[in-house]
Amino acid sequence: MSAQPASAPRPGRFSPFAAGMFLVIAVFLSMLVFYGFSNTFNLLLIDPLINALLLLNLVVLGQFGLAILLFTLLLRLATLPFTIRQLQSTKAMQTAQPQMQEIQKKYKDPKRRQEEMLKLYREHNINPLGCFLPMVIQMVVFIALYRSLVFVVGGSPESLVALSQRLYPISFLQNQVPLEQHFLYLNLGQPDTTFILPLIVGLSTYIQQKMSQTPNASAQQQLQQQMMMWMMPMMLVFFTLNLPSGVGVYWVASNVFSLFASYYVYGRRVLSWRYLLLPGPAPEPAPAARKPTADSRDQEARDNEEPAPAAPVERVRPSHGKRRGKRKNRR
Amino acid sequence: MTQSADRSEDGAIRSLRRRLPWLLLGVAFVLIAAGCASVTKPQGWAGPALAGDTLYVSIERGKMAALNQDGMSVKWVFPPDTSEGKKLDLEGIYGSPVVTADTIYFGAYDGNVYALSTQDGSQRWGPFETGGPIVSGVAARAAGAAQTIDRLFVGSEDGRVYALDPNNKGAVVHTFDAGDPVWATPLVTESAVYVATVGGRLFALDPETLDPLWAAPFKADAALLTDPVLADKNTVLVGGIGKQLYAVDASDGSEKWSFKAGSWFWGRPLVDGGIVYVPNLDHKVYALNVADGSNAWQQPFQAEASVRSSPLLAGSVLLIVDRHGNVSGLDPRTGKSVWSGPSILAKAVLSDPLLLPDTPAEVLIVAEGGDLFTVDPQAGSTRLVEVPG
Numbered sequence: 001m002s003a004q005p006a007s008a009p010r011p012g013r014f015s016p017f018a019a020g021m022f023l024v025i026a027v028f029l030s031m032l033v034f035y036g037f038s039n040t041f042n043l044l045l046i047d048p049l050i051n052a053l054l055l056l057n058l059v060v061l062g063q064f065g066l067a068i069l070l071f072t073l074l075l076r077l078a079t080l081p082f083t084i085r086q087l088q089s090t091k092a093m094q095t096a097q098p099q100m101q102e103i104q105k106k107y108k109d110p111k112r113r114q115e116e117m118l119k120l121y122r123e124h125n126i127n128p129l130g131c132f133l134p135m136v137i138q139m140v141v142f143i144a145l146y147r148s149l150v151f152v153v154g155g156s157p158e159s160l161v162a163l164s165q166r167l168y169p170i171s172f173l174q175n176q177v178p179l180e181q182h183f184l185y186l187n188l189g190q191p192d193t194t195f196i197l198p199l200i201v202g203l204s205t206y207i208q209q210k211m212s213q214t215p216n217a218s219a220q221q222q223l224q225q226q227m228m229m230w231m232m233p234m235m236l237v238f239f240t241l242n243l244p245s246g247v248g249v250y251w252v253a254s255n256v257f258s259l260f261a262s263y264y265v266y267g268r269r270v271l272s273w274r275y276l277l278l279p280g281p282a283p284e285p286a287p288a289a290r291k292p293t294a295d296s297r298d299q300e301a302r303d304n305e306e307p308a309p310a311a312p313v314e315r316v317r318p319s320h321g322k323r324r325g326k327r328k329n330r331r
Numbered sequence: 332m333t334q335s336a337d338r339s340e341d342g343a344i345r346s347l348r349r350r351l352p353w354l355l356l357g358v359a360f361v362l363i364a365a366g367c368a369s370v371t372k373p374q375g376w377a378g379p380a381l382a383g384d385t386l387y388v389s390i391e392r393g394k395m396a397a398l399n400q401d402g403m404s405v406k407w408v409f410p411p412d413t414s415e416g417k418k419l420d421l422e423g424i425y426g427s428p429v430v431t432a433d434t435i436y437f438g439a440y441d442g443n444v445y446a447l448s449t450q451d452g453s454q455r456w457g458p459f460e461t462g463g464p465i466v467s468g469v470a471a472r473a474a475g476a477a478q479t480i481d482r483l484f485v486g487s488e489d490g491r492v493y494a495l496d497p498n499n500k501g502a503v504v505h506t507f508d509a510g511d512p513v514w515a516t517p518l519v520t521e522s523a524v525y526v527a528t529v530g531g532r533l534f535a536l537d538p539e540t541l542d543p544l545w546a547a548p549f550k551a552d553a554a555l556l557t558d559p560v561l562a563d564k565n566t567v568l569v570g571g572i573g574k575q576l577y578a579v580d581a582s583d584g585s586e587k588w589s590f591k592a593g594s595w596f597w598g599r600p601l602v603d604g605g606i607v608y609v610p611n612l613d614h615k616v617y618a619l620n621v622a623d624g625s626n627a628w629q630q631p632f633q634a635e636a637s638v639r640s641s642p643l644l645a646g647s648v649l650l651i652v653d654r655h656g657n658v659s660g661l662d663p664r665t666g667k668s669v670w671s672g673p674s675i676l677a678k679a680v681l682s683d684p685l686l687l688p689d690t691p692a693e694v695l696i697v698a699e700g701g702d703l704f705t706v707d708p709q710a711g712s713t714r715l716v717e718v719p720g
Contacts, residue, residue: 073572156373156427157466157514159701161639161681164572164595164612175553175594177572178512178529 045144046165050152054173062176064153065183068145068246072253075141082134083258085127087211087265092124136255142247149244153181155191188246197248198240202233204255208235211262373440375423376639378683379695382430382478386718389702390718392422395428395445399451400687403703403720407446407452421445426468426516427683429684432478436497438465440483444493444603446501456500462489468516468558470524471497472538482522482538486513492534493527494541507541509534512535516599518559518567523581527555527569533579545584549575558599562621570596576609576617578624589625589626592617598642599683608663610638616651618666628666634659635673645694645708649673652696656680660711670711676704 031040053067056074060066076083093100099120108115121127122238132201151163160178181189185196209229238249364618372392379388385406386398397406410416422440433457438444442465443458465487471480479574483495492507511530518525519678523544524536533549536542553573562568563579566587570576572595578587588591593613600609606627610616613633618627636655643650649663656676678698684706693705695716704717 156423157376158374158681161597161612161637164597165637169572169593171552174572174574211362 006325007300014318023258030275032241041144041147042166045070045140046071046147046151049144049148050163050166051153051168051173053148054167054176054179057176057179058172062180064179064188064246065186068188069185070251072250072257075137076257079134079137080261082092083261086134087262088125089127091265092126096126098118100202109205131274144241145250146247149189149246153179153187153246155181155187155189155244172256183245183249186245189251190325191242192240192245192248195241197245197252198237201240201248201251201255202237204259205233205236205251206230208258208262210271211259211266356403363606367583371424373425374699375425375440376681376699377424377437377468377697378427379685379697380428380435381685381687382435382449386695387428387430387435388695388697388701388703389424389592390697391704392701393423393439393441394701395421395435395447395452396425396718397435397449398718400689402719403716408496409447409452411452417566422464429469429471429480429483430478431471431480431497434497436469436471436483437485438467438469439609440464440466441489442489444469444483444485444495446497459493459495459501459503461473461487461493462484462491463512465489466514467474470517470519472519478617482519482534484519484526484538486515486517486526488512488514491529492517492524492536492541495525495670505541507534507536514554514556515569516558518561520561520581525559525567525569525581527557527559527571529554529556529605531555531571531573533559533567533569533577533584535581536586544706547584549579549584549586554598556595557609560600560602562600562602568600568602568607568609570600570609575608575612577625578617578621590617590619590624595638598639601642601644603644605664606663608641608642610640610651612637612639614638614653616642616661616666618663630666632659632661632666632668639681640696642695643684643686645686645692648708650694650706650708652676652684654679654681656698658706658711658713659694660708669706674706674711674713676702676713678702678704 008282028040030043035043053071056067057064058068060070101118102117103113103120107116107214151159151166154160154163163177167177181187186192205314236251240251249262345706346598353711354560355691374392375389379386379399379495384400385398386403386691388396388398392397394410396408398404401404410419410421421443424437424439424507427436430449433449435447435638436444442463443459444461444465445458446455447453449456454539465485467486472482473479474481480497483497483501484492485495486492486509490511490513491507492509492513493503494505495501496504507526509526509528509530509532511527511528511532513528515527521537522538524538526534526536526624528534531551531553531614533551533555534590535544538546551571551573552575553571554567555571557566557570559569561581564580567579567581568576569579574592574594574667576590576592576596578589579585580587592611592615596609597612598610600607602621605621606622607619608616609619614633614637616634616638619625620627632651634651634653635657636653638651640652640655644663647663648669649661651659651661656678658671659673661667676696678700680696680698680712682697687705692708694707694708696704698704703718705714705716706712
């Protein structure tokens, strides 16, 4: 029996992390009930973010564009363990892809196939949900930053009146208002109408996605992933065209950080133009076929005796598959 | 075995993994779209002005209208609804207009100073273009005859103060580089023009040359936002983001006293009978003795929301309008409410109210978006004014 990695989930048991998460969710839901969604969102995210940005603005001597970059760097460093874990998980998934396909072809019983797949995940230290947390954090920060920038460099006197209600009563934070809105050629409170920033956002998102692309078994899944590969950057280009430029600056900086993280995990291969332009993820060199365990050999034998339906993942079934199943049934 | 049975937990995870980015994008889109509703482009908070029987009101974002006081019918709207007018986007009007016998002057967020005919709203000259948005109002120096002016002063976000000749097509007579954006309407007296800047400095300038009159400007800790006002012959009051209201000696720029509140001062102080009534964004209105800045009331008036609109004295009632459109009538001696409770307009209000002096007197309030309300200062009753056409 293979040793279970420390990070692997243990079904049926709560880790302290999970317990903490439940507590956080419970507090969050209570606040939702008492304060409503908007107030809770503002209280927990927008207001702290606004004040943190002002603090960073002080650190970088009043250059708000640099404050956004510094904020991005700090946030990405804080979530670096999750990011690295996500990338490693993706890399491991790519490595294990041939074995996954083999399992899907080999085991017709869904329960049995799931067990084998989980074993494979454990062996390769794959956390199938590992990518979610960084992605959720990214999106929440994206939205919160957008709302914060509307207040901080909203570009209208009305937004400053609203900002006054969100600042903590700390003189050195408040006295920085109004902030310097210009950074490079951008007005951080206004959308970039030159298309330069939106295009950089789109391009960097595409590259970042390409690097963290996960392999998919079926042609349909691959098609969906390819669509996502293009749709996500295009939507972000559209967002950036309509949002304050500061949000775009954050997104680009975040993508550049991801690039370095990917380089750290994957090595030089991510810098290959062929890798970036290929339609699917570049497959890792297939490792030696996994040795079947004694249990799995027994189970395999049992499986072979069972009636086996066509593999669900493979949409194009072998022409003889169904007939063979029926013939077995008859026997 | 059916196809539904094939959906294993692993398949569900992979499916979730595939769809999560779409889900997150969808959530982001919805939240951002919801947020867009609250994103404010510059709207403007110009208070109305009355000249004769005509009201000049920004009844829509970036539009100035002349209304007959009787019946509130529209005389004209600028920019007009023509092909030429549609090319103009004033973006927002923040300062109350200056009105003379035949011309109305105002600055707009598009950075221009406009001079329009009071008769038909046509442009008399210009517009005069500054180098940045204009958040302040235009200040005028009166000439000898009634309702005539010989100089206009306007501050811009480009950090300059412009002195224009209104009788010479708005020609620039002088400029002064204040170094920081100017968001407050300059205060014009016979001997000086006082200019407060976002950089926290208050300048006293010669009205003829715009040369500084003080050896050094008065310096505050943070941006100065309120229009400077004269408290007495030798005291200028100004406040801003540093939460302080300053009384500055008008002759040399030294500080006489200061008063600290809970948040920013942005509304213009009202001075009457040795007391200054000043609103604050901390939801309070303070009454201070001009002589030393001490409290004139036992405690400040607590509004429902932050107060940017300037207080207004309507007879014996001090009228306060907060940002959420709650109107309160106070006894100016005590700060106690003289109505049973605030009248609720249910509209955001950041503009200064205007007293309509007809009998019975009413107060006109312009809410965000251009809705007009009148308030009876004695009873506290409010009325939404329908603008025909």
